[in-house]
Amino acid sequence: MSDSAIEVTGLRKAFGTKVVLDGIDLHVPAGTIFSLLGPNGAGKTTTVNLLTTLIRADGGSARVAGHDLIKNARGVRAAIGVTGQFAAVDDLLTGQENLQLMVDLKRAGSAVIPGLLERFDLTGAEQKAVATYSGGMRRKLDLAMTLVGAPQIIFLDEPTTGLDPRSRRTMWDIIRDLVAGGVTIFLTTQYLEEADQLADRIAVLDQGRIVAQGTAAELKRQIPGSHVRLRFGDPAAAEAAARVVPSATRDDDGVTVRVPGDGGTASLRELLNRLDDHGTHAEELSVHTPDLDDVFLALTGRSHPATEASTR
Numbered sequence: 001m002s003d004s005a006i007e008v009t010g011l012r013k014a015f016g017t018k019v020v021l022d023g024i025d026l027h028v029p030a031g032t033i034f035s036l037l038g039p040n041g042a043g044k045t046t047t048v049n050l051l052t053t054l055i056r057a058d059g060g061s062a063r064v065a066g067h068d069l070i071k072n073a074r075g076v077r078a079a080i081g082v083t084g085q086f087a088a089v090d091d092l093l094t095g096q097e098n099l100q101l102m103v104d105l106k107r108a109g110s111a112v113i114p115g116l117l118e119r120f121d122l123t124g125a126e127q128k129a130v131a132t133y134s135g136g137m138r139r140k141l142d143l144a145m146t147l148v149g150a151p152q153i154i155f156l157d158e159p160t161t162g163l164d165p166r167s168r169r170t171m172w173d174i175i176r177d178l179v180a181g182g183v184t185i186f187l188t189t190q191y192l193e194e195a196d197q198l199a200d201r202i203a204v205l206d207q208g209r210i211v212a213q214g215t216a217a218e219l220k221r222q223i224p225g226s227h228v229r230l231r232f233g234d235p236a237a238a239e240a241a242a243r244v245v246p247s248a249t250r251d252d253d254g255v256t257v258r259v260p261g262d263g264g265t266a267s268l269r270e271l272l273n274r275l276d277d278h279g280t281h282a283e284e285l286s287v288h289t290p291d292l293d294d295v296f297l298a299l300t301g302r303s304h305p306a307t308e309a310s311t312r
């Protein structure tokens, strides 16, 4: 596979008159976690369904694991694994039987099952019907089933929606382990915190369009609100600093000064040089960037509906 796991250009999809994806471009380097972030109904599942060949696009093109989505759908399918929002596991079967079903489907050989059960901490529960599993156990089994056949690229459609914080963190650890093992993860989420924690790159999807794409840090830098905070030894030094940097404001504590800016090295150097020239020295310096909630608000003009849930 080339360095690029997924390349998407101008992908479009409408259901009837409703345009769900209005020409999206995505680039996912191999061996990374890419997060498609967006609120309910933004078009995340539709994107996953298109890229996993479940449905056909109306326009645009995509290559997944080096294969053209339309011309070589079979090649795409052989290279990917998908874990959906509605787990593909069969409630009436045991964990072992569900895995066996997947092994038979993928002609993978049953020898992989004990290792997968152990990896996902399901050993001991494998003979129980999945109906008795907790939500976290179901998700883990679903992901274990996805790994049968060792896919290069794994699509995880909202893998932690509905999970309690502890199970969510366990799932995050599992996802990080997978990437450490060399796979590429395409993760959809409505949780800003999840994208922030896991993703190497994030694309923000809103009403069928990508409104921003980059690392979490890049996205945070794009919006106003970044500032450098300087703490001085005494109020006189802080006052002197505020005089030489016209855009600076002073905090109530009297010794801290805030300077709006992106916190990039060039602007930091200029700021420190200017203070130096005036014989003023800060005791502490920190760069403050807004969080992804601020980014979402700035990009879409709306606050993020899942923020509450993500911080529960």
Ligand SMILES: Nc1ncnc2c1ncn2[C@@H]1O[C@H](COP(=O)(O)OP(=O)(O)OP(=O)(O)O)[C@@H](O)[C@H]1O
Pocket (backbone or CB within 6 Å): 015, 018, 020, 038, 039, 040, 041, 042, 043, 044, 045, 046, 047, 190
């Ligand atoms: N088969 C379909 N027929 C008609 N409309 C559809 C179909 N599938 C999805 N939609 C509509 O497309 C829009 C995007 O849906 P999609 O499931 O891709 O969003 P999402 O970002 O995954 O949201 P969620 O977080 O709720 O899963 C929604 O308005 C949905 O109602």
